[in-house]
Amino acid sequence: MACSHWRAERRCRAGLALLLVAALAACGPGRRGSDPPLGATGRQTAHGLPELRNPFAGDAAASAAGAQIYAQRACVTCHGNKLTGAMCPSLVNQRWVYGDDDTTLFFLLRDGSVALRGHGYTRSGQDPQVGDMAGFGRLLDDHELWQLVSFVRAQQLRAD
Numbered sequence: 001m002a003c004s005h006w007r008a009e010r011r012c013r014a015g016l017a018l019l020l021v022a023a024l025a026a027c028g029p030g031r032r033g034s035d036p037p038l039g040a041t042g043r044q045t046a047h048g049l050p051e052l053r054n055p056f057a058g059d060a061a062a063s064a065a066g067a068q069i070y071a072q073r074a075c076v077t078c079h080g081n082k083l084t085g086a087m088c089p090s091l092v093n094q095r096w097v098y099g100d101d102d103t104t105l106f107f108l109l110r111d112g113s114v115a116l117r118g119h120g121y122t123r124s125g126q127d128p129q130v131g132d133m134a135g136f137g138r139l140l141d142d143h144e145l146w147q148l149v150s151f152v153r154a155q156q157l158r159a160d
């Protein structure tokens with residue numbers, strides 16, 4: 001058990017190295033999305049972030065587009081092709097590291113887990129931390145980030 005966890009951790013780190021290469025290749029300054037992000041309700045969360053709602057919630061086309069991005073943008077490298085977390089946390093179990101609301105998931109995908117903790121989020125501690133999730137805001141625009149949220153949620157529903 002300890003061994004397989006150790007192996008998962010190593011693979012996760014290998015994934016992080018791969019991601020760094022992808023991020024350097026993208027090389028664009030700043031973020032691709034808008035500010036405030038697409039889906040802003042105009043309210044603020046307890047963490048001082050703009051509260052967001054996925055504008056594509058329940059949209060099957062958005063989820064299908066998210067599936068493509070998931071495969072192309074290295075998500076699959078760390079979270080596995082069934083999203084069960086071959087190397088990093090499962091995206092289809094009932095446990096969420098920082099929370100499962102739209103705002104949290106969007107900012108986790110856009111800015112990464114270090115930035116979330118910078119906003120006062122704490123890890124739930126139910127899953128061992130194998131690494132940090134990098135932000136994808138330089139590679140993906142708001143629309144694409146929401147498509148990923150739609151895809152992850154659709155897979156979650158399917159796993160129940």
Ligand code: HEC
Nearest residue numbers: 015016074075078088089095096097098113131132133148
């Ligand atoms: C380099 C490995 C890596 C890549 C690539 C990666 N992630 Fe992650 N992801 C992680 C790690 C590690 C965590 C947990 C962070 C923590 O524990 O603080 C995480 C957490 C998450 C979570 C929260 C899971 C939960 O149970 O709360 C979601 C959702 C997620 N990632 C989606 C994605 C998507 C979508 C992509 C592609 C855009 C992606 N990840 C790419 C490593 C990665």
